[in-house]
Amino acid sequence: MTENYIKCFKNKNFSILEILAGELDLIKSPTVLKLIKNVLTQVDHPDTIIDLKHLSYIDSTGLGILIATKNLLEKREKETVLVCNSRKILQVFEIAKMHNFFKVFETTEEASKYFDEKRN
């Protein structure tokens, strides 16, 4: 079920967009992007943590989704950060120089703390 590709939680200071799809590749990425766009247009979306802890594979189409999401939220002056602790995925980020573009945290707790401190 494609609905199970993402899950969104809203918090006082931020929201968490959890990517449940195990792979962000040419096959799943178009659906995941559509679902994310639906979520972002349905609510007044605050700063956002994209949680990639379930992700085992990402290719350039998946990186494109992260960039597109960040660009969408940036237009509304909202920040996007990533949660990822997979060495495989982090290696792809490094090659694509994504670390220049996103703050990346190892856990959702660290990312939550970042947004809580930003607000307070």
Add this chain to the structure above:
Amino acid sequence: MPEPARHSAGPLRLPARRESLALVREYVGKNLEACGLPGDRRLRLELAVEEIAANIITYAYSPAGSGDLECGFAADGKTAEVSLTDWGAAFNPLEKEDPDLAPELDRREPGGLGIYLARNLAGSCSYRRDGGRNILTISMPLQPEAGSARSKEEGA
């Protein structure tokens, strides 16, 4: 560490469609396993192959047209080589300019990332046009070069 094996496999020819990507991934993974390429470089080569295969599936044939994608594999005990062939218009992805990855570009777009990733993930890439075919070969040494940053990383 066991000696890397010599290994080759018959080509896999498939329709250039998104559904074929999983079969390309399986073919490459199985053959890399057989020749003993270790984890880190195996991941890099698999991803490089997938990026080029995805590029063929998306762009090699006109939207209304269709065609095939062929994947080949060979390892000579020193290097693993994966070749990707299509019958589309001549296109050398290695001549494509790198995308601008500057962080200050708030309109940074993902276009061109796939080829850039493939070039940077692989040990080396080469292209030739032969009899109406685009043939891209992606190589990776089976053993890390002694003293290289990558070999230290893999040994860690």
